[in-house]
Amino acid sequence: MAMPFYVPPEQLMKDRSDYARKGIARGKPVVALEYADGILFIADNTSTHLHKLSEIYDRIAFAGVGKFSEFENLRIAGVRLADIRGYSYGREDVTAKSLANAYSQALSNVFTQEMKPYEIEILVAQVGESNEESELFHILFDGSVTDEEGFVVMGGESETLAEQLRQGYQEGLDLEAAMRLGVQTLSASDPTVADPARIEAAVLDRTRKRRKFRRFTDDEIRPLLG
Amino acid sequence: MIGDEPTGFGASPSFFELVRAGGPVSAAPTSGGDPVRVEPPHGTTVLALKYTDGVVMAGDRRAVEGYTIADRRMDKVFPTDDHSAVAIAGVAAQAIELVRLFQTELEHYEKVEGERLSLEGKANRLAQMLRAWMPMVMQGLVVVPLFAGYDLRRGEGRIFRYDVIGGRYEELEYHANGSGGTHAKGSMKKRFRVGLSRGDAIQVAVEGLLDASEEDTATGGPDPIRGIYPSVFVLTASGVDEVPVEEVKAAYEAVLQHRQGEGGA
Numbered sequence: 464m465a466m467p468f469y470v471p472p473e474q475l476m477k478d479r480s481d482y483a484r485k486g487i488a489r490g491k492p493v494v495a496l497e498y499a500d501g502i503l504f505i506a507d508n509t510s511t512h513l514h515k516l517s518e519i520y521d522r523i524a525f526a527g528v529g530k531f532s533e534f535e536n537l538r539i540a541g542v543r544l545a546d547i548r549g550y551s552y553g554r555e556d557v558t559a560k561s562l563a564n565a566y567s568q569a570l571s572n573v574f575t576q577e578m579k580p581y582e583i584e585i586l587v588a589q590v591g592e593s594n595e596e597s598e599l600f601h602i603l604f605d606g607s608v609t610d611e612e613g614f615v616v617m618g619g620e621s622e623t624l625a626e627q628l629r630q631g632y633q634e635g636l637d638l639e640a641a642m643r644l645g646v647q648t649l650s651a652s653d654p655t656v657a658d659p660a661r662i663e664a665a666v667l668d669r670t671r672k673r674r675k676f677r678r679f680t681d682d683e684i685r686p687l688l689g
Numbered sequence: 690m691i692g693d694e695p696t697g698f699g700a701s702p703s704f705f706e707l708v709r710a711g712g713p714v715s716a717a718p719t720s721g722g723d724p725v726r727v728e729p730p731h732g733t734t735v736l737a738l739k740y741t742d743g744v745v746m747a748g749d750r751r752a753v754e755g756y757t758i759a760d761r762r763m764d765k766v767f768p769t770d771d772h773s774a775v776a777i778a779g780v781a782a783q784a785i786e787l788v789r790l791f792q793t794e795l796e797h798y799e800k801v802e803g804e805r806l807s808l809e810g811k812a813n814r815l816a817q818m819l820r821a822w823m824p825m826v827m828q829g830l831v832v833v834p835l836f837a838g839y840d841l842r843r844g845e846g847r848i849f850r851y852d853v854i855g856g857r858y859e860e861l862e863y864h865a866n867g868s869g870g871t872h873a874k875g876s877m878k879k880r881f882r883v884g885l886s887r888g889d890a891i892q893v894a895v896e897g898l899l900d901a902s903e904e905d906t907a908t909g910g911p912d913p914i915r916g917i918y919p920s921v922f923v924l925t926a927s928g929v930d931e932v933p934v935e936e937v938k939a940a941y942e943a944v945l946q947h948r949q950g951e952g953g954a
Contacts, residue, residue, distance in 0.1 A: 518800055539700045542800045546704055550793050 479580045483604035486582025487529045492619035493586070494628060494648050495526060497597055498641035501590040501667045501675065505645040507619075507656050508663040516665040518676035520545040520557045522589050524667050528618030529583035529604075537566060537585060554673075559589035563600035563608050571606025580604050584617040590667035590675050594634065597667075620652050627651045638666070642687040659684040704797035705790060705818055730759040732784060734901040734908040735766065735776035736873050737837045738863035738881060740890035743846035743925035744837040747894040748776050749869070749902060750917050751909025761909065766920050768929040770795045773811055773838030774922055778867030783825060784832045791815060808840040812849045812857060820855035835866050839924050846924055869901030869908035876900035888940070891921055891932060895940045911941050 491507040493515055504526050506515040515534075519525045519541050527534030541562055549557045566585060574580045587600045599611040614632055616625040628648040636644065642664065649656045656662065659681040667675045679687075701707070735748035748765035751758060759781075766776045767788045775791060777784035794814060799805050806814065815836055822832065836849040848860040863881050865873035876897040885893065895911075898919045902910035911918050918941060921932040 512803075514803060517803070539801055542797065543704075543707060546793055546797045546800075547708065550704070550708070550789065 479574065480605065483574075483580040483582050487584055487604065487618055488620065490529045490582075490618045492616060492621060492624055492649060492652065493526045493528050494614065494616050494624070494645045495586055495588060495599060496614035496628070496632060496636075496641055496645060497594045497599075497634070498636045498638055498666075500638065501669045502588050502597055502599070503638065503641045503645060504586075504588070504665045504667075505642065505649060506663040507649050507653065507661060509661055511660075514663065514678075516663055516678070518674065519562065519587070520549060521554055521673050522591075522667065522675050523557065523559050523562065524588050524665065524676050526586040526588070526617070527583055528585075530581065533581045534583045534585055537569065537583075540569070541566065541587070559587045559598050559600055563587045563602060566602050567606045567608045569606075570602060570604060574605040586615055586617060588667060590669050592669065616648065624648050624651055639687055639689070642684075643689060646688060657688055659688065662688070700801060702798040702801040703814075704794045705814075705821070707797075708790075709821070730754050730763075730781040731907065732763060732765045732778050732781050732867065734865060734867040734869035734873050734898060734905065735778050735835055736863065736865035736870070736877065736894060736897050737776060737835055737848045737860075738877060738885075738890060738893060738897075739846050739848065739861075739883075740885040740887060742887060743839045743923060744848060745887075745890040745894050745921065745923055746774050746776050746835070746837050747891075747898060747919050747921040749898050749909045749919050750912075751907065752781050753907045756906070758909075761912065761915065761917055764920055766922050767792070768922065769811070769836075770799070770805070771928050772805075772841060772924065773808065773836065774924055774929050775815070776835045776837075776866070777832060778835075778870065779832040780830045783822070783830045784834070787818065787822065787832055787834065791818060794818070807842060808838045808847060811838065812836055812847075812859075815849075816851060816855045816857040818855075819851055819853075823854060826853050833866050835864060837924055839926055841926065844926070865897060865901070867901075867908070869898075869905035872904040872908075873897035873901040887923065891923075891936065892940045892943060894921055895919060895937060896944045899941065899944060911938075913938075 493506040495502055495504045504516045508515050513531055516526050525538050525541055544565055545557045581604050585602050589598045591597045599615050601609045601611050601615050614628055631644045646657050662684050664684055665678040668677055730752040732752050737744055737746040746766050750762050752760035752763040766774055768774045769792050775788050831853050834851055840847050848864055850858050850860055850864045863877045877893055880893040902908040918934050918937040921937050923930050
């Protein structure tokens with residue numbers, strides 16, 4: 464009988480993390496930043512049909528980077544969870560916090576138990592009555608969650624891009640300024656990104672009625688790019 | 690994963706299937722059991738008619754339990770998404786639950802699929818949900834919805850009526866449901882023309898409900914002292930809007946004035 468090689472758990476986890484990180488870094492980035500009326504999401508996405516940004520519930524949006532099939536799966540599970548919660552209890556009882564917890568559990572299970580970890584990072588954002596009450600939960604491939612303030616960058620060379628964004632970011636930017644800053648950030652890794660056909664953009668706008676999520680069309684993005 | 694398509698391929702965009710498949714709430718209990726004699730509140734007259742820009746949908750505000758008025762301010766017309774609405778007659782509790790389920794169904798589909806159902810698709814979905822409601826109907830808990838919407842693909846308003854077992858029938862001009870439905874329909878039959886203006890259509894709707902309230906004890910008429918008037922919605926290409934109460938009041942007064950001129954009707 465052949466003895467299986469002993470692999471120390473530290474090594475196993477490190478290999479899995481490296482594998483997931485590499486996959487995520489290959490993907491195109493997404494930025495999310497708070498602006499005067501809520502939260503703006505911008506993705507570098509050449510596809511007009513496969514969205515990286517989407518609506519989960521009235522005040523909650525989802526963004527994913529990495530393997531589309533993997534985060535799409537989680538997105539649908541999130542919509543299901545939210546709709547069931549809202550239907551069983553009340554619409555205000557659906558929160559980004561509980562979704563982030565569920566995602567964290569799911570990703571952590573996949574990371575430790577499945578053949579390969581998910582090569583994704585996701586963002587669950589909830590717009591509040593003011594920017595102080597808005598929430599940005601950034602969830603990594605291994606299920607770790609960070610509660611971010613002001614802005615989040617995921618995918619690609621996210622650390623460099625986050626540094627770039629930090630320099631230009633300030634509270635209470637208007638939509639145009641926030642869009643310019645977001646696109647500028649994405650352009651740092653790829654200058655050809657500033658093209659309405661490549662930009663996917665959406666907002667959680669607190670001034671809207673019940674459903675705060677809105678996706679911009681190419682024609683709406685063009686004037687915002689200046 | 691829960692709620693997968695019965696084919697085992699792809700994710701089901703249906704919220705209704707999801708809750709029926711054993712979610713935290715069971716949408717329509719399927720257990721039979723002995724019929725229990727209960728007298729739950731009933732909602733009464735609702736109607737819809739087409740006009741030049743789409744559909745006007747309206748309902749009275751009364752709910753009754755036997756001969757008692759259970760509610761003077763009940764709403765029976767509910768927007769179900771940006772371009773459709775349901776008006777309900779029948780057992781109030783069931784009807785309101787059906788509407789809530791249907792609203793979630795449409796929003797769930799839109800979020801999962803990334804696009805809206807066609808109006809035809811929405812109308813069919815409501816029929817299927819009613820069919821699943823059959824066990825409740827057998828226990829006497831009857832719900833009859835009236836569905837209307839603006840069909841963006843065809844560029845026109847459309848009206849669908851249903852029977853208690855989920856039959857779906859498209860109406861080309863107008864329809865009314867509920868205990869006072871026959872009277873409202875008779876009234877609209879005399880007043881309806883193709884290509885009504887918004888103002889005229891609202892007046893025809895208000896008059897239909899007024900006529901129903903005069904003939905049917907379960908249908909509430911306008912109540913000027915409490916400021917309760919029928920709820921009226923317009924469904925057009927730009928969305929579903931509730932007609933302001935002042936406008937409904939003005940339409941009601943115009944009908945009364947017309948009748949006074951004729952020496953009373």
